[in-house]
Each structure stands twice: as structure tokens, then as C-alpha cells.
Amino acid sequence: MQLEQTLRKRLENRDILLMTHIVLGYPSFEANREVIRQMVENGVDCIEMQIPFSEPMADGPVILKANQDSLAAGTTVAQCMEFAEEMSALYDIPFLFMTYYNIIFKYGEEPFFAKAKEAGIQGLIVPDLPIEMGEEFYAQARKTGVTPIQLFAPTSTTSRMAQLTDHAEGFVYCIARRGVTGKKSEFDTDFNEYLDRCRAATDLPLAVGFGIQSREDIQTLTGKAEIAVIGSATIRLVDSDGTEAVGPFIRSLR
Template sequence: MSGNIALLDNVLATAKSEGRAALVGYLPAGFPTVDDGVRAISAMVEGGCDIVEVGLPHSDPVLDGPIIQTADDIALRGGVKIVDVIRTVREVHAATGAPVLCMTYWNPVDRYGPERFAADLAAAGGAGCILPDLPVEEAEVWLKAAERHGLATVFVVAPSSRDERLAKITAAGSGFVYAASLMGVTGTRESVGKEAQDLVRRTRGTTELPVCVGLGVSNATQAAEVAGFADGVIVGSAFVKRLLDAPDVEAGLADVRTLAGELAEGVRGRPSS
């Protein structure tokens, strides 16, 4: 089952060989419904996303902003379950051929069973898992299950992470490193952008893995800026907002596809806006 992580590695390597960052899109499963979520994530790939992350909605998404929390609430009220998340991964991967990761807090995986979750995710064609709240020190059970099933384990680093901590996190991870920061928050854009650039530099000092940045990027100009110093640009809230603001699902799908195209131009250094 190692083909899943190999696909992720190849897509990231291809982007690098083209002299650009990869575009990574995020959307929670079950939003606005399970079926329409599959269509929306597939539209993100059609528009230009190289890699997609399927979120596992959580009732207390402490690391997510209000836009993603709103989408999670809609999905949970719709009755989304882990089986629907796995189905979303399967159908998006089958429809697009793109690497599909699951982004989830640890608690649902722990309850479901790490071995079972890894097996089901891999069988669905998933390339790996992003676990933002799982400390490396407590990750051994998951890491063994992921390795058995050929899944990448993507850990999250933050500007507050010291260099020794970065080295420990990146040594345990695979696929890529998720560098989290807060670009786009009112009044702090310039300083936080520099902080993110510094985080990428420090992270690269500890690993050969690509470093992808999730920074609240919402347009092509910001995507181009982040692509100037990172291996990948991760966009989530902006896609969710397009669906939330659309008058109907079809309009939302068109908006998502358009945004992906604009961001794809941005990561290629040719922002269209």
C-alpha cells in the first residue's frame, strides 16, 4: 500500500522540479453535505489544487478559526461520521487521482482505533494523516500503524517551536511538514508573514521534507508571497467561505473551482488578482 504516500511524494517533487510551490486545499468532510463535499473537493483539484486535505469535523476544533468551525458544525448537524470521511477520501481520490490526506484531531482516531483508522484510510486511497494535536512523544502507536499501511504522518510546527523541538517533530514525520502561522489577521500581516518565513527557514534546517505553510491565505497575491519561501501553500478557510457565501451549491462549486485556479496561478508566481 506504499503507493499512496509515493503519490504524495511525487506530486511535491514535481512541483519543486517546476520551480513552484504545491497548492494544498482543505475542506471538512460532510460540508455542505457528504455528496456535495466530495464534489467541492474534487472541484478544488479540477481548479488547480495539487493535494487536498479532507477534514474530520470535530465538535471542539480548538485550532480552527470561526469559518471552519461553522463548516464543522454544519457537517456534524448533518450527521457526518468517520465512515463518511473515509468515503470522501475514497471518492475524491478515485475522481481526481490527487493525493488525499485526512486532517483530524487525535481523539476521534483514538476512539475509532488507530490500526483500524490507518487500514481504512489506506484502503480508501488516502495518502496520509495530519494530526495537529498529537504530540510526537505520544505518537508511537499511530506511527507504527501508519507505517504498516503506507501512510504519511504530517506533524504541525509553529513559530513558538524551538529548534530542538522542530528537529524532534520533523524526524518523526513523513510526507511534508505543516508549518502553522497566522498571516492575514488584521494588523499583524507583515510581522506574522516574516515569522512564518523564519519558521520555514528553521524547519528546513532540520529536515529534507517539504515544508508547507498554512497561513490564512485567501487570494493569489498572498499565495504568491508564501510560495516565495515555502514548498507548499495550504488554503482552507477561503474555500469554506466561498461555499458558505454562495447562494446555492452549484454556485459554490463554481466559486471554489475559480478560487483554486486563481491560487494555482499565485503559487506559480503569476497572481491573477
């Protein structure tokens, strides 16, 4: 409940929240530090930190490359845990981990959750773990209070959304379109109907991600969702213009 309460409290002063995504260790942990500083100082409400994995199946080419480059540089789960603890001690916003289930399985579910909790992580996004296979995962989530985030997709049926809602806490991540991250999403009639189905399925805040790239995108989502998720756009920006470009970009989104 802590994550949901924190987000709802922040919503008292904003029309919509911003959640951003970084890949830990890309291009370096020092760059991550600077990017997070600029994000927080310019109004980001929540940060999703990705523990890199060799086959990030939900991610498009920008985040895929970031994962691969981070791993090639030697990034470890232990380093990610240490970095998360450092950031959560510095900044008073929720930090989440996003990763793939193999990382958690290899680390061990019980020690992973315990260490994430110790590091100040409030939520966990694992796109490739079906709820039917997550009994121990959800047991550890309940035990530690690290919130498991569920994902809706345009292909999710109403009955599937209901099943996911039974396991949902914090907020629900609504994938804006079919496919992987990075490509711009179109907010058309089909999208609005999909968001209506998401809203009908849960009372939790809705976060919309995959292809959110501009102030216009966020304005379109305002009033329809509680959280806009910016991912590949900031990684592209760091690649092209350096970490110092992140602050002005975040400011431009409001």
C-alpha cells in the same frame, strides 16, 4: 515516501503547489464532490479532507462552524472513509485526512489506519497528538504507509523542530502564525525568520497554512515554501457564493 515523491514530481512543473482544505459533510457530501471537482480541474495539487470533530481546537470560527454543522447533519467516520475512497479513485492527486486524535482513538488506531489506506488516503494530519504519546500511531503509520504529517509553529524551538523532524514524512506543515485558522497572516520579518528556521530543520517540502487567502499571499510564499495551504477562504466562498465560485477562485490564485 509515496506522498513526498508525488509532491516533488508535481513541483517539477510548478513554482509552488496548492493544497486545499474541506470539511467532510459540510455543507453536504454532494457539495464536497462539486468543490473537489472544481479544485482538481483548476490545478489544486493536494486536498486535505477534515473528518469533523466537536472540539477542533486548532480551527477558527469558519472551520469550527463547518465541523459543528457537519456533525449536526449526522456525518460519520464511516461516511468519510467511503467518500475518501470514492474521491481517490476519481482523481489522481494525493488526498489526506485531517482530524483530531479522539476520532482515531475511538475508532481504534489499527483499524483507522487500515481503512484509511484502503480508502486511498496518503497522509494524516492530527494537530493534537504530541509525538511523545504517539508510539502506536507511528507504528500503524509505518505499517500501512499512510504518512504522518508533522506541524511546526512559530513557538516551536529549534530543539523541538528537530524532535518533530525525527517523526516527519511527506512534508512539514508550517503554521504561519500563533492562534487558530482563518485570520489573515502577516508575512513580515518575524515570519521570514521563522520559515528560515523551518527550512534549516528539515529537508522535506514545507507547506504553509493558517490565513493564506489570496494570490498575493501565494506569490509571497513562492520560493520560500513548496506548498501553500488554502482553508477557510474556500469555505467562506462556498457559504457566500456557492460551490460554483470555487473554480474561478482557485484559478485566480495562480
